[in-house]
Amino acid sequence: xxxxxxxxxxxxxxxxxxxxxxxxxxxNPNSKKIELNLGKKLKNKFKKYILQKKRNIIIKxxxxxxxxxxxxxxxxxxxxxxxLNIIYKIQFYEFNTFCVGIKxxxxxxxxxxxxxxxxxxxxGDSLKSFFNKILCRIISKRTGKKVDFYNPDLxxxxxxxxxxxxxxxxxxxVYGRYIKNKRxxxxxxxxxxxxxGSGCSECNYTGYSKEPSIEGYILPVFKEKFNAEDxxxxxxxxxxxxxxxxxxxxxxxxxxxRPLKRNVELxxxxxEINKKANGDILVKNLQFVNRNxxxxxxxxxxxxxKTYLLKVKFERPVTKQTLDFIVSQLTNxxxxxxxxxxxxxxxxxxxxxxxxxxxxxxQIDKNIVEFTIKCQGGLYVKELAxxxxxxxxxxxxxxxxxxxxxxxxDVISISPELEKKLNLS
Ligand SMILES: [Zn+2]
Ligand SMILES: [Zn+2]
Numbered sequence: 477x478x479x480x481x482x483x484x485x486x487x488x489x490x491x492x493x494x495x496x497x498x499x500x501x502x503x504n505p506n507s508k509k510i511e512l513n514l515g516k517k518l519k520n521k522f523k524k525y526i527l528q529k530k531r532n533i534i535i536k537x538x539x540x541x542x543x544x545x546x547x548x549x550x551x552x553x554x555x556x557x558x559x560l561n562i563i564y565k566i567q568f569y570e571f572n573t574f575c576v577g578i579k580x581x582x583x584x585x586x587x588x589x590x591x592x593x594x595x596x597x598x599x600g601d602s603l604k605s606f607f608n609k610i611l612c613r614i615i616s617k618r619t620g621k622k623v624d625f626y627n628p629d630l631x632x633x634x635x636x637x638x639x640x641x642x643x644x645x646x647x648x649x650v651y652g653r654y655i656k657n658k659r660x661x662x663x664x665x666x667x668x669x670x671x672x673g674s675g676c677s678e679c680n681y682t683g684y685s686k687e688p689s690i691e692g693y694i695l696p697v698f699k700e701k702f703n704a705e706d707x708x709x710x711x712x713x714x715x716x717x718x719x720x721x722x723x724x725x726x727x728x729x730x731x732x733x734r735p736l737k738r739n740v741e742l743x744x745x746x747x748e749i750n751k752k753a754n755g756d757i758l759v760k761n762l763q764f765v766n767r768n769x770x771x772x773x774x775x776x777x778x779x780x781x782k783t784y785l786l787k788v789k790f791e792r793p794v795t796k797q798t799l800d801f802i803v804s805q806l807t808n809x810x811x812x813x814x815x816x817x818x819x820x821x822x823x824x825x826x827x828x829x830x831x832x833x834x835x836x837x838x839q840i841d842k843n844i845v846e847f848t849i850k851c852q853g854g855l856y857v858k859e860l861a862x863x864x865x866x867x868x869x870x871x872x873x874x875x876x877x878x879x880x881x882x883x884x885x886d887v888i889s890i891s892p893e894l895e896k897k898l899n900l901s
Contacts (some may be wrong), residue, residue, distance in 0.1 A: 481521070484498075485525075488534045488538055490543065491543075491546045493552065494515070494545035494552055497515065498514070498515030498612055499512055500606040501592075502515075502600055522538070546591075549584060549593070549636075558634060558641070559611065562611070563615070565641055566630060568736060570629075571630040573622045574629060576611040576612050577623060578634045578636060579634070580604060588603060590691070603856045606630065632766050644734070645735055649729050650763065650846045652865070654690060654694070655726075656725075657722065657757065658756060659720055660688070661756060663715050667683060667684060690757060694728075694759060701737070703737045704733055705733050705734060705735075707733065710730075712776070716858075718884075719886065721886070724889045728773075742762040761901075765900065777853050778853055784857050785846060785847075787840075787885075788844070791880070791881075792843060798875075799839065802876060811829070811855060813869075814827050816858075816859045832860070834849075835849050835850075836848040837847070853890075854890075859871065861882050
């Protein structure tokens with residue numbers, strides 16, 4: 477105790493420190509109950525000690541209200557106001573868990589470091605952890621919500637320098653699959669031609685073109701139901717406007733950014749999208765997942781097995797021998813594929829190596845054949861058919877030694893085991 481008293485004597489001879497900062501410097505952070513009065517008790521003890529010594533200037537410093545605490549710049553003096561402000565702001569958000577953080581100007585941290593070093597004070601808590609601890613307790617008590625530092629629904633950040641409270645709701649991730657039954661629907665939304673995304677009367681102030689798209693069907697419903705700032709589609713692979721995706725459908729994760737609502741019935745979202753799309757697309761199996769699932773889907777989409785139904789027209793009638801030859805040459809074959817000419821404008825020109833696992837065929841006419849191709853994700857299947865001027869090698873065209881035209885392409889299966897691999901239902 478004498479050591480603490482002489483430290484205080486030195487500090488208070490020049491500066492003012494508030495009672496809560498004294499508590500913070502000398503309390504035991506590991507005890508279950510925070511003894512908030514510790515600072516006040518220390519001040520009383522110190523006052524008696526100083527009175528004996530008759531050092532009146534120090535007593536003045538001890539209680540002078542107009543002085544600013546050198547350790548917290550009177551942060552704790554304003555704490556009630558800050559808490560009221562936070563309680564007001566978070567009432568607009570649905571959440572179950574939260575955490576509190578604080579941005580502290582570096583000069584305040586520096587002063588504390590200097591004082592702790594000078595007087596060899598290793599006890600207590602830093603301003604940051606003490607503030608967080610106190611606020612977490614009070615807000616949890618007032619709202620009944622739980623504190624979670626690892627994966628909170630809401631991050632509450634107090635910016636000390638600007639005296640500002642920032643609320644950061646964490647993103648929500650929803651997994652699902654979509655089926656696309658109709659050709660002519662893009663995967664991604666295009667910006668409105670008139671306003672380029674800023675919103676105008678032509679696009680009903682959405683910023684997007686009215687042309688149907690997977691994103692256009694799915695994302696606005698998520699945004700509205702979660703009352704979110706934005707929603708983003710992360711699909712397992714891309715698909716062209718003229719390709720349909722049936723049977724298993726295509727896995728995706730929707731990231732809902734800055735949602736005000738969290739307790740949303742996913743079945744309602746599913747129903748609404750499906751009603752709006754009127755059978756052109758269909759979403760199913762929606763479920764809440766964590767952020768990792770989105771990352772995994774992105775990685776897996778490059779390797780996962782996909783099965784396509786490819787209908788082509790050969791330049792001339794094609795024989796069974798030729799078709800058998802094509803199958804034998806493509807089965808378990810690594811295909812070398814330079815970035816297709818048609819996507820060169822937006823993709824880097826490079827060579828990819830992708831695997832074809834199996835090929836089956838059904839001859840529909842003398843020169844029309846339907847292939848069922850099982851291959852690695854990321855293979856450009858249209859180019860596997862026509863060869864893209866030998867940029868894809870081998871190809872059905874090069875093996876048949878004649879030109880091949882793609883009539884249609886359907887995706888009939890994408891990673892059918894994906895849910896099992898990701899431990900989803
Ligand atoms: Zn203070
Ligand atoms: Zn517009």
